[in-house]
Amino acid sequence: MGVEQKLGNLGIVTTSLEKAVNWSRTRAMWPLLSGLACCAIEMMSAQASHYDMSRFGMELMRASPRQSDLLIVAGRVTRKMAPVLRRLYDQLPDPKWAVAMGDCCSCGGVFNNYAILQGVDEIIPIDVYIAGCPPRPEGLIHGILTLYEKVENEKLTKWK
């Protein structure tokens, strides 16, 4: 935000700056090491050697939310876990993104009852929803690449 106020309408310079910054954000986005339920197994296998997510910049998963960029909500979120997850999301520093992996965090999945949050977007604003129960590791990687496309199209004025 500060850059464009100071430099004014320098079209070419700001477009290249957007491209550069968005490129660098997608090339090294580190997720938070937080899996909740069965989708976490698929997330682990996507991170492992066969379907490597390090090819796409997710070199490792940080255990601390203060050091990560992306929150992959993997698995069903119970009503008791919801405030904890919201606190984790709040602890991620900007710029941050959130991906809802699987059916349970997108819409409640098969669990339409008192204990499970009907979609984690009741508490966290989500950028990409990934369908599947659980989504295959390739499905998760496709969702991550969709997120990258979204980040690459972000405009300078909308940066957080």
Next chain:
Amino acid sequence: MNEKLQNAIQVLQQKYGCEAHVHRGEHTLFMSADNLFEASQVLRDDFGFNLFASLTATDYWPEEEPRMHLSYQFFSIEHNMHLRLRVPLAGDNLNVPSIEKIYPNANWYEREVYDMFGVNFDDHSDLRRILMPYEWEGHPLRKDYPLGYEEPQFTFNFDAIDLRKPKATE
């Protein structure tokens, strides 16, 4: 082993006048709520039932009165005996004495039954919800609690439900 169990059942039947059922090798005694505390003390001290295995409840609304049956499972480690005490409770008087003083692990079991069924345990040291969030209203595993949580969003009612759904803001 079987004689000790039969002995225990006979003593309890004489003292408290309870019915006994046997089903596939499992022995059950139907007890009233007033006698429960004494009976579990007798079981622990005189007959060696030192493990309180579990406590659950079943809701028979609206088919049967009394509505709530509590099932207490006792196990004796040395003698390898299982015994169940069932306590029927009427819907307007869901109060049972807590057996936490006799078996301390009943603490969490009774909290769970309180949370899910709304049965009140007298003299419990810390009766609050254990599975649901503390301010939740309603007792989920009762038969008059609604089964699903929200109406499924199909194409024809998608927008109507979307307006009602809680959505996060940043």
